[in-house]
Amino acid sequence: MKSNPTPQPILTQPYDLIGDIHGHAAPLEALLLKLGYAEAGSTWRHPEGRQIIFLGDYVDRGPAIRRVLQIVRGMVDAGDALAIMGNHEYNAILYHLPDGHGDYLRPRWEKNIKQHSATLTQFADHPDEWTDYLAWFANLPIWMDLGGLRTVHATWD
Template identity: 55%
Template sequence: MEGYDLIGDVHGCGATLAALLEKLGYHQRGGVYRHPRRKVIFLGDLIDRGPRIRLAVNIARRMVEEGEAQIVMGNHEYNALAYCHRLGDHGWLRPHTPRHNRIIMNTLEQYRDHPGEWDDVLAWFMQIPLFLDLGELRVVHACWDQPLIDALRHECPDACLDRAMLEASVDSDTLAFRALDRLTRGSHLPLPEGIEIHSGDGFTRKTFRTHFWARDPQFYGDVIFQPDNLPDDLELRPLSDAERQRLSYYGPEKPPLFIGHYWCEGIPALPAPNIACLDYSAVKYGRLVAYRWSGEQRLDANHFVWVSVPREEQARPQPWEIDFD
């Protein structure tokens, strides 16, 4: 075993995932991609938004089931579980609001004619761990928060959800909520009263996404981590003590950590010497990005490998997809 290839948020770009695996030297036989000396770790968010969601899920799931890959849960897999989980006569665990409907719309459409397969996929999502700690490297979808991970390990040693935890996770007073929110969505800070961000994806946001690798952040601009800029001169607004206490911190002495989630843009770069974010907006015609890790404790930007997502993905089936339908 030579190392791991970590792959960022696929979001239904299934044909692009196949192309990335081929580029990394994986070959598909009998519907499973394998490499003679390497394994894959998926960072979560296989589903939603993209044109080939079933293909993306099938590729990843078959690799995981054959021992060729591991995966951590993304906020979109978690959302799907809560959205599709009935609460007796009281509706759904994740309410079917217009906003929530819109997020999962493409996934439900693409599984519409395959309801049994979708149920089976949801059962598989329940088996996906919320984080991976392999000693020499760590993986989580959005944010590694050590105190929360320690608390979670205590309650569920396999780091997976169960039914009770899923049901508890919508109540903000529970550990399940705090862990799922922080690990799969990362930390946010509320914008000052009356200020909103109109984001490129059509959503309006009253919070901004913050990162967790600034040792002693002083201003909003020291912790913002998202494609949308802060309005006005909010970058220079000082963080209050209360705001600072809500942030997580992952120091440079810790093992390499791989995350997805943050819709980065442009050429992949390392935000810290021991942290790589692999979400480069594949589904917005950005890049589907992998990091080829072979044991190094200091990461190297030359080890990113990617495919750019062509605008015609939807229209062009690839020969290697034939086994998957």
């Protein structure tokens, strides 16, 4: 019987991976605290220099989508986290992009309206902020290869 050696990690940075937050800021903040992160201005930092990799699906469903995006983007902008796009961010972009034929790339069907309703409701009084987040989503990678750790959100073909 042949044995394969255990692959040695190439990573020099310790990471914590978090996905599918879906607008639930309170559980996210509780998890960050449990993992040892502390709020520091507009970011959360770990005393040992760990970083979060956010795996997408920040929007839709939950009661605090704006707060989730403030946390995620704040950490990314401060260098305390990395983030990739999930299918919900991708769908949000398409929901707002005209298709050139009088509709949108993500049609305004009942199911799609329902999916985005919590997000759109929470940003109703903050349209410029929402536009800025859509542009930020469009610049998120759909995968990362960190040399020993590859990340991607599910459902990509």
